[in-house]
Amino acid sequence: MVKKITSSLERPIKASVNYLNFYYGGTTHALKDITMPVGDKQVTALIGPSGCGKTTLLRCFNRMHDLYPGNRYKGEIALEPDGINLLSNKIDPIEVRMRISMVFQRPNPFPKSIYENVAYGLRVRGESKRGVIDEKVEKALRRAALWNEVKDRLNDLAFNLSGGQQQRLCIARALATDPEIVLFDEPTSALDPIATSSIEELISQLKEKVTILIVTHSMQQAARVSDYTAFMYLGELVEFGKTEVIFNNPLNKKTLDYVNGRFG
Ligand SMILES: Nc1ncnc2c1ncn2[C@@H]1O[C@H](COP(=O)(O)OP(=O)(O)O)[C@@H](O)[C@H]1O
Numbered sequence: 001m002v003k004k005i006t007s008s009l010e011r012p013i014k015a016s017v018n019y020l021n022f023y024y025g026g027t028t029h030a031l032k033d034i035t036m037p038v039g040d041k042q043v044t045a046l047i048g049p050s051g052c053g054k055t056t057l058l059r060c061f062n063r064m065h066d067l068y069p070g071n072r073y074k075g076e077i078a079l080e081p082d083g084i085n086l087l088s089n090k091i092d093p094i095e096v097r098m099r100i101s102m103v104f105q106r107p108n109p110f111p112k113s114i115y116e117n118v119a120y121g122l123r124v125r126g127e128s129k130r131g132v133i134d135e136k137v138e139k140a141l142r143r144a145a146l147w148n149e150v151k152d153r154l155n156d157l158a159f160n161l162s163g164g165q166q167q168r169l170c171i172a173r174a175l176a177t178d179p180e181i182v183l184f185d186e187p188t189s190a191l192d193p194i195a196t197s198s199i200e201e202l203i204s205q206l207k208e209k210v211t212i213l214i215v216t217h218s219m220q221q222a223a224r225v226s227d228y229t230a231f232m233y234l235g236e237l238v239e240f241g242k243t244e245v246i247f248n249n250p251l252n253k254k255t256l257d258y259v260n261g262r263f264g
Pocket residue numbers: 024028030048049050051052053054055056057
């Protein structure tokens with residue numbers, strides 16, 4: 001396993017994936033012995049051809065697969081500093097999703113106001129003081145670089161925002177509960193180039209405070225936003241390392257072919 005890691009982390013580790021296997025309903029063995037670190041307050045990109053398991057791996061981190069019966073995890077994802085195994089059946093997936101939130105491929109705001117979209121997770125957590133919620137909604141919208149555009153229309157329906165604004169709203173919603181890790185699954189695939197670059201810039205800023213994992217099919221995006229890159233193929237981790245090493249000087253021939261656009 002260790003031979004797949006081309007360069008060690010220069011940062012403390014936020015999570016370590018250890019011999020993780022994942023099965024969809026007992027038949028599809030979608031992840032095979034994945035072992036890799038996730039650097040604290042770094043951006044880690046998951047790349048690889050369609051169907052290689054990127055989304056499956058990302059969704060293990062917030063126990064999304066628990067929502068469907070028959071799915072099975074083996075191995076562990078240890079969350080630091082406490083070292084708990086996120087995949088243990090002793091761990092409540094709802095708790096995990098408070099600590100690790102997710103932004104999806106297509107902006108998916110709730111059919112509610114801008115304000116209520118961000119306040120939602122706080123209310124679910126039991127927060128009811130208006131002043132506290134106001135403050136946290138503003139903070140999350142500021143962190144998502146959306147506050148200035150929406151501060152005078154917080155009661156507008158979220159659907160009235162542009163696609164890029166809706167995605168930043170979903171990022172604000174994901175940030176509102178102060179998660180330790182935010183998962184992004186191809187967050188710009190439904191956006192135009194301008195909205196895409198604003199989300200990429202935002203991701204680079206967010207890592208000051210939060211650990212980020214991002215799935216992307218765009219190698220340019222991985223190269224622009226990530227510190228570390230994991231290249232996956234057919235459910236396996238082929239190579240993990242610093243992004244510049246993966247893109248310029250990978251150990252594995254398959255990684256080299258993929259980053260040079262020779263397949264996938
Ligand atoms: N809900 C599901 N049930 C069964 N198999 C699935 C399901 N979702 C994905 N898969 C399979 O798992 C593998 C990995 O898929 P996925 O993680 O979505 O890949 P990627 O995100 O890299 O395109 C693929 O073979 C896919 O067909």
